[in-house]
Amino acid sequence: MVHSVEFVFDADTEAAIRGIWDGLREADIPSQAPASRPHTTLAVAQHIDAAVETVLLPVIDRFPLPCRLGATLIFGRTAGVLGRLLLPSPEILDVHAHVYRSCVPLMAPGPMPHTEPGHWTPHVTLARRISPAKLSAALRIAGRPAEITGKITGLRRWDGDRRTERLIG
Secondary structure (H helix, E strand, C coil): CCEEEEEEECHHHHHHHHHHHHHHHHCCCCECCCCCCCEEEEEEECEECCCHHHHCHHHHHHCCEEEEEEEEEEECCCCEEEEEEECCCHHHHHHHHHHHHHHHHHEECCCCHHHCCCCCCCEEEEEEEECHHHHHHHHHHHCCCCCEEEEEEEEEEEECCCCEEEEEC
16 A cells, blocks of 8 residues: 555535535446545655654645645546646645655655656546546536635645554644
8 A cells, every 4th residue: 555645625625525526426436435535645655654744744834725626637548537636836836845855755665756746746536447438427527616716724644554644733
């Protein structure tokens, strides 16, 4: 399993994302619900030492950050991953870069490259393994509302081995 450091959102933003998850599930499209909490991954590796929670404490003062979830995205070639873009404001990009650099020394064997600054596509995952036959319906559901305005309220560390989350700060 993997470990990650992630943005978490305010209750209204989470509710809007969960509403999309519910719509997907009702359309028999495998959404992230209820197994996950809405989040955006900033750094990910096979292992991130728990010391990251202390190392990242100085960044907590930067929250809350305003955010907007915009366009619907599809990652992959066949059975894809569906998400919504977290519009990358300068503040969000700056926090991401700080978190990433802070995490690297605590990652083993090292970071996964898709979260490196300059290669990161900030998003919230809505569904995985969408069959081509269900893609049109999934896009229709995932794209409403066209924009979600909210707040990033902080960071969490996800331990995929134990399937636990710990809020940082």
